Amino acid sequence: MKQVTLGRTGIVTEKNAFGALPIQRVTREYAAMLLRKAFDAGITFFDTARSYSDSEEKIGFALSDVREKLILATKTPSTTAEGFWKDLETSLSLLKTDYIDIYQFHNPSFCPKPGDGTGLYEAMLEAREQGKIRFIGLTNHRLNVAEEAVRSGLYDTLQFPFC
Template sequence: MEKRILGKTGLEISSIGFGGIPIQRVDEEYAARLIEELNKQGINFIDTARGYTISEELIGYGLGKFGRDKFVLATKSMSRDYDGMKKDIEISLKNLRTEYIDLYQLHNVRTEAEYNKIISENGALRALKEAKQEGKVKHIGMTSHDLVTLEKGVDSGYFDTIQFPYNPVERQAEELFKKANSLGLGVIVMKPLAGGAITNAELSLRFILENKSVSVAIPGMDSIEQIKENARVGNEYRKLNDTERDIILTEAKELGTEFCRRCGYCAPCPQGIDIPSQFLIEGYYSRYNLKDWAKERYMEFSSKASDCIECGQCETRCPYDLPIRDMLKKVVNILG
């Protein structure tokens, strides 16, 4: 397996990692088999989150059977304040059956207001720093779907890693990845298959790994066959040839006609709808087959796709000219 250094953490990790969202669908024993297969295939980086229902618990069960010391373990929390993060760290340690977590990340920081709360005196960052001093957390990272907010994190000096979507369709972070890499931050790529929209997984992963600013790509996996297929990209890594590049970029271009990159330029919506998140959750429902989980998350939104009054302001701001109103109707048809 090709190994890369996770920025200034100094951790040597596999270029293909394990995304922990889909593991929610399997039982404990199969989860343990997945962890065992990761080790067999040379994948040593695991990423999960408090918000992925039982993902931490399932991974913890597998680690308990096949060895915590074989893996670099990352998780994350949506908590924004000190007390909430302090509590979540303890829950993660218990769930993952470990005395320490290699990388604890602030999960999906979306706005400047959220970011400012996190770094305030009573914010979540303080709890993470204390946990680091106590040895419970080794390194601190930040994830986001908002490029402007993530850039604040890169420039701050607070974080060891960043995590952002990147694939042949979503390439808006390439310059920020270069900057992060030059500053010694590890770069973790989520959504390497565009939430399952990209059909040619191998070519997409190979495209991503050509970017030397990237530390690791973390496709979500819930089967042994998926692990074998994705690990093969790192175990037998080779650059794309011209024909392969044309294939994957053509697919990306085709997806681009109605594909949300979650850039956030459509905001603000007069009805308070978080438009990119509507499409994100619909993707989990339709492409990841996480129907119950996605439905539950969708119902938590205070303003939903169904609240759209079709004013069209979002479409005037979208740099990709997406038919956002029609796409929101699709969300309503699927999620209500």
């Protein structure tokens, strides 16, 4: 498989990844079979989100025994620092891991920055200092927010939909 470097993380992984949104629609056992099949076929980058109902739990169930061989990315939709910490702890628990490789703000209506009054970016920095996340990312469907995130230089990755 072709490999790519994810943003400025230095993480090199297969260009193909497993997006976990659809596994919320299937049983835990079927999801586990799909996840293991993907892993056995060489997929090591798995992307999910707190908003994808039980997908984090299914990934933890299916892949926790091979955690050291995976790149895990998940997202928080929270707009408060308190919500951020709750989401992060829930994700860590459900994914059965003590760290997340790329933790992302999930499609916010603005670009979180230090000093913006939300405490969100500061929470990301603290989580990274604590070793709970390795890299800070942002996903967005709004071109202006995505461009602002890139210009800010604050983010290690940007996930943006395009064809």
